[in-house]
Amino acid sequence: MFASDDDLCTIGELAVRAGVSVKTVRFYSDSGLLPEASRSVGGHRRYAPEAVHRLGMIRSLRGLGLSLPTVRGVLDEEEGEGPDGARAGGALEDAVAGRLRALGSEMTALRWREAALRLVQECPPSERPARLRLVGAVTLPPSTASLARFWRSWLPPRMPARSVAAFLEAAIPHPPDAPGPVQVLAFARLHALVTRPCGADGSSPCQPRAHRGAGGRASAVLYAGLARAYELAGAQMRRGAVPSPGGALDGFVDAYAGTYGARDSPAFRRVLAGRLAADPRIDRYWELTAQVISAPGGRPEPTPGSAHDWLLGALGVDLGRAGPGRVSAPESEPGRDAPPSPAVGG
Known part of the structure; x- marks a missing residue:
């Protein structure tokens, strides 16, 4: 509950209660995630008590790396505004599962980049330019x-x-999620092999x-x-x-x-x-x-x-x-x- 007679608070008061900056509150308001209850005579934003909980949810969901549209879907479902009567918690469950898949892909890419860097680091300096060209021709994580x-x-x-x-x-072959330098080099060579003309001179x-x-x-x-x-x-x-x-x-x-x-x-x-x-x-x-x-x-x-x-x-x-x-x-x-x-x- 807020101290004002109408039980509403200003943007500054909401920021203090939620432990964020005024700029953060304004950003989520302008994004449509944090609706205002009203405006004062002077045009200042006013928020209802439930804005504190909603702002906390927004910060938690954003902290998990969820996009603004995804956060909006989760909040709408929590308030009973799901577009097709989806099961309770379905939007959050789907959002978390999707984020886990995305993180898995990102972590795989990071492991491949780490192994590629070790591959370049561990080879003799004279071989590094050729290794860089070879590995640089492959997307990471690699596509087949x-x-x-x-x-x-x-x-x-x-x-x-x-x-x-x-x-x-x-x-x-299915590229491993956590490759070693040898596997990165083998896949890069495999990519080079299949992308050059067939036969040693391209004619056989x-x-x-x-x-x-x-x-x-x-x-x-x-x-x-x-x-x-x-x-x-x-x-x-x-x-x-x-x-x-x-x-x-x-x-x-x-x-x-x-x-x-x-x-x-x-x-x-x-x-x-x-x-x-x-x-x-x-x-x-x-x-x-x-x-x-x-x-x-x-x-x-x-x-x-x-x-x-x-x-x-x-x-x-x-x-x-x-x-x-x-x-x-x-x-x-x-x-x-x-x-x-x-x-x-x-």
Whole structure:
């Protein structure tokens, strides 16, 4: 209660009661957050007793970093002025949740900037200009849009959207919220890799022959089968298993055989091994991806690329050869039994 006869107070009295400056009271009044009860004969602002509580709420909400429109929505709901009869406290709950999301993004950006600064600080002075250019080309926190564009141009045309989305989810690494300098450098290099022309001189082909030999739906079937095989191989890799025949390899071969109407046989596997070894490879992409997603100092997490190579190794073991790189298709094998490869893991 105020001491005046009409139980109203001046802007100065309200400022003293609330522990703020007159300038602050005037700002919130002019913003429409703190309505006046009336004006004196001389035109001075007058406030009702509830203005003290409202001003305290405004300061608390603003202290949490909420915007003026958000504060207005919370106050209106508290006074029963919600636009659509929203549940009590709904506006405040939504505002707090939104602010927490925003803070999470801001903190992630700060962690990436800190790691980037350490990356520059810890490298030899002669390398700093190049590191700055490399890291400076990446937004912080990083966007994976450039990686998505790379894969969309790499994938076979006319693949169903659902299949493309599933592949992108597996092929594009999720940047960690709290990276180390090594992970920042790996992501920056990954961005540089996918934004330069394909091939060392920009002219050599990136896409394997499968993209020219299979239609969109056939490619979708192939990639779905490969995804299952990679998942099985990844589980083996996490256990430290060496490449060897088994369910993962059988699924890998079946993905190719089923897509191209061939029969899984020793002859088919020999031809497949030769074709896979000959197709274009993007090893560097998968090496950098593993560095981005793996904890510093820990065992590298499997990627579609490393799983693909594990399966190629298993195929080489199955054929009794030293490895997939030294397996070639016999010239006598018919071309129809030699499906082209998408070289996902290369």
